[in-house]
Amino acid sequence: MQAEDFDMGLEISRLTRGDTAIGGVCAFAGLVRDFGGSAASGGAMTLEHYPGMTEKALAEIEAQAQARWPLQESLIIHRYGRLEPGDNIVLVVAASAHREAAFEACHFLIDWLKTKAPFWKLEETADGAHWVEAKSSDDVAADKWSRLKGKE
Amino acid sequence: MKLIYFAWVREKAGKSNEEMPLPEGVKTVGELIDWLAGQDDKMAAAFSDPSVIRAAVNQEHVPMDHELGENDEIAFFPPVTGG
Numbered sequence: 398m399q400a401e402d403f404d405m406g407l408e409i410s411r412l413t414r415g416d417t418a419i420g421g422v423c424a425f426a427g428l429v430r431d432f433g434g435s436a437a438s439g440g441a442m443t444l445e446h447y448p449g450m451t452e453k454a455l456a457e458i459e460a461q462a463q464a465r466w467p468l469q470e471s472l473i474i475h476r477y478g479r480l481e482p483g484d485n486i487v488l489v490v491a492a493s494a495h496r497e498a499a500f501e502a503c504h505f506l507i508d509w510l511k512t513k514a515p516f517w518k519l520e521e522t523a524d525g526a527h528w529v530e531a532k533s534s535d536d537v538a539a540d541k542w543s544r545l546k547g548k549e
Numbered sequence: 550m551k552l553i554y555f556a557w558v559r560e561k562a563g564k565s566n567e568e569m570p571l572p573e574g575v576k577t578v579g580e581l582i583d584w585l586a587g588q589d590d591k592m593a594a595a596f597s598d599p600s601v602i603r604a605a606v607n608q609e610h611v612p613m614d615h616e617l618g619e620n621d622e623i624a625f626f627p628p629v630t631g632g
Binding site: 446531 | 553555556557605608609610624626627628629630631632
């Protein structure tokens, strides 16, 4: 949880440094996409969050990933405040002995974050600011992991 | 209990938080939403469609039938859109 930018490369190397049990690292970064019609507005967005709950929710999501996959390390960084197109929003990283756990845990982290962490995006458009609506496809993506859990 | 509003719920309600005793006859999150919608025009605008409202009690996501306590921190917001 931070307003400031982050350096993906630096964060990943800091996470994995000194842990020689790690054989694979998978990272996902989310950026502010220029959603069009931005000439007048600049296409910026503001991320609101719920201080207190956000930290708890992110810690819970990370704990779930640690419980489901044999991870050496994991990391979630999420920014808030006003962001411009091209800016970093979020970074999730999963590091494990082997690639499969790293890939799956990384995918899980971002899917769960999108439906469970209390953030809201306010987009600035030429018509004024509007709140981004949640996508049902994000719920489907998160639910997929709930179903997989039952199979284990 | 403490109520906190986020995103367009906050904008429509015209306030970010408030404190009040648990209203008489209100036991669950869903009943509180109905009660809030009946308070004034702004709260009606914010809470008229419960299907687009999500709730957290003491900073945990909860379903609409979750039972409330006098000292709860209750947050109302639209479905989340982070990441």
